[in-house]
Amino acid sequence: MTGAGNPPVLLWFRQDLRLSDNPALAAALKRGSAVIPVYIWAPDEEGDWPPGAASRWWLAQSLKSLDSDLQARGSRLIVSRGPTEEALNRLASESGAAAVFWNRRYEPAAVARDTRVKSSLRDKGLLAESFNGSLLFEPWTIQNQSGTPFRVFTPFWRTCLTKPIPLPSKEVPRRLRAPEKWPRSLEIAGLNLEPSIDWAAGFREAWQPGEPGAARRLDRFRNEALDQYPEDRDKPGIPGTSGLSPHLHFGEIGPAQVWRAIDSFSRGGRTPAAEAYLRQLVWREFAHHLLYHFPDSPHAPLRPEFAGFPWKKKPEWFKAWTRGRTGYPLVDSGMRELWHTGWMHNRVRMVVASFLVKHLLIPWQDGAAWFWDTLVDADLANNTLGWQWVAGCGADAVPYFRIFNPATQAAKFDPDDIYVRRWVKEAASPEPIVEHGEARRRALDAFASIRK
DNA sequence: TTTTGAGTTGTTCGA
DNA sequence: GTCGAACAACTCAAA
Numbered sequence: 352m353t354g355a356g357n358p359p360v361l362l363w364f365r366q367d368l369r370l371s372d373n374p375a376l377a378a379a380l381k382r383g384s385a386v387i388p389v390y391i392w393a394p395d396e397e398g399d400w401p402p403g404a405a406s407r408w409w410l411a412q413s414l415k416s417l418d419s420d421l422q423a424r425g426s427r428l429i430v431s432r433g434p435t436e437e438a439l440n441r442l443a444s445e446s447g448a449a450a451v452f453w454n455r456r457y458e459p460a461a462v463a464r465d466t467r468v469k470s471s472l473r474d475k476g477l478l479a480e481s482f483n484g485s486l487l488f489e490p491w492t493i494q495n496q497s498g499t500p501f502r503v504f505t506p507f508w509r510t511c512l513t514k515p516i517p518l519p520s521k522e523v524p525r526r527l528r529a530p531e532k533w534p535r536s537l538e539i540a541g542l543n544l545e546p547s548i549d550w551a552a553g554f555r556e557a558w559q560p561g562e563p564g565a566a567r568r569l570d571r572f573r574n575e576a577l578d579q580y581p582e583d584r585d586k587p588g589i590p591g592t593s594g595l596s597p598h599l600h601f602g603e604i605g606p607a608q609v610w611r612a613i614d615s616f617s618r619g620g621r622t623p624a625a626e627a628y629l630r631q632l633v634w635r636e637f638a639h640h641l642l643y644h645f646p647d648s649p650h651a652p653l654r655p656e657f658a659g660f661p662w663k664k665k666p667e668w669f670k671a672w673t674r675g676r677t678g679y680p681l682v683d684s685g686m687r688e689l690w691h692t693g694w695m696h697n698r699v700r701m702v703v704a705s706f707l708v709k710h711l712l713i714p715w716q717d718g719a720a721w722f723w724d725t726l727v728d729a730d731l732a733n734n735t736l737g738w739q740w741v742a743g744c745g746a747d748a749v750p751y752f753r754i755f756n757p758a759t760q761a762a763k764f765d766p767d768d769i770y771v772r773r774w775v776k777e778a779a780s781p782e783p784i785v786e787h788g789e790a791r792r793r794a795l796d797a798f799a800s801i802r803k
Numbered sequence: 804t805t806t807t808g809a810g811t812t813g814t815t816c817g818a
Numbered sequence: 819g820t821c822g823a824a825c826a827a828c829t830c831a832a833a
Binding site: 505697756 | 809810811812813814815
């Protein structure tokens with residue numbers, strides 16, 4: 352089929368900002384139609400979670416990268432503002448498009464919006480189809496033997512391993528056929544995603560947003576760090592983790608591509624290093640599974656007894672935490688790394704989160720909101736799982752008595768102070784805002800108070 | 804059907 | 819210095 356007479360397809364990009372292994376794009380190409388790549392900025396449609404400042408910075412870079420990759424293939428990115436429904440209808444009528452294809456999202460607000468958009472497009476006689484480009488296992492495909500969603504990771508993982516892992520599609524188009532008539536477009540800069548005061552110098556140094564940057568990151572990890580991953584992933588001073596989280600969040604690389612690149616076997620078994628990393632990739636799946644099945648979890652604890660937890664509001668302590676001025680070098684380093692680069696090492700995320708929730712007794716939701724605004728990899732599913740896990744109120748959560756000692760954690764995972772010296776330059780740390788032993792006892796009492 | 808055992812990431816205390 | 823126990827409650831799967 353040449354498709355020369357086929358009306359064009361609108362390819363609605365969201366969190367799938369890539370051309371390789373993109374099922375919606377593949378489906379559009381298969382029709383032989385011209386493709387009109389579209390991004391619609393509609394933060395009002397994200398419920399309580401419009402993208403934060405760090406995410407918006409990343410998004411701006413990623414859109415520029417996508418546009419440039421499209422232009423290299425004879426195409427371009429059409430940019431519009433929401434409301435999404437109106438934008439898609441206008442773009443379709445301006446271009447004569449007869450179909451809209453996209454890859455699915457799983458956040459509650461996005462699911463509701465996408466459902467509405469799909470039926471509205473179909474009512475208008477357009478073909479509207481969605482695909483899976485972001486997960487290995489969509490949330491409704493994994494369940495336990497009683498037919499309910501898993502709440503414990505290990506059985507979830509074992510069940511995933513019995514399912515076929517999707518193969519990434521190899522096809523990357525050299526050229527994309529342009530439509531006869533391009534619809535109107537805004538400039539990416541016109542969306543005002545980037546800060547007016549340029550605070551992102553540290554971000555630019557640390558990251559290369561976009562599909563080529565994601566591929567480079569994956570290559571580096573596989574070639575230079577994977578073998579040592581089980582030991583090195585916990586050391587914040589060295590690049591022992593993949594650093595793929597923001598690329599995965601924005602879909603600049605897909606999980607099937609990552610699985611394919613990492614999975615390796617020796618003597619009949621998966622190598623321990625590959626398995627350790629793939630488990631982490633499946634934690635991302637588990638987070639999406641939980642968010643989909645428990646849509647209140649971004650704001651409400653999964654364990655109901657936590658509704659009565661005696662949280663404290665201490666604005667000056669919260670502020671000290673956000674600024675990296677708690678007096679605990681590992682905590683302060685993490686918070687400064689976050690502020691400077693838009694990212695924080697996972698080991699340190701656990702320590703700073705535990706410190707906020709247990710040492711300071713400040714609600715996990717406040718920490719989640721700060722991370723949401725400052726992380727370039729801010730992802731509602733992962734952020735929610737992480738904070739509920741640390742607070743002990745989530746699925747498969749940490750036991751209440753597990754209270755990280757920031758000094759012990761530093762001694763164990765940053766024994767040569769490489770990480771702490773990178774982020775805490777002053778000769779003397781501020782006085783600790785709470786004393787560890789006392790804070791620990793207070794936390795144990797608070798957690799005991801909600802037990803039956 | 805009921806029981807049993809295991810479960811991402813820890814710390815402290817006392818022998 | 820090292821080591822085991824204690825620090826809960828609940829989900830899930832296998833026996």
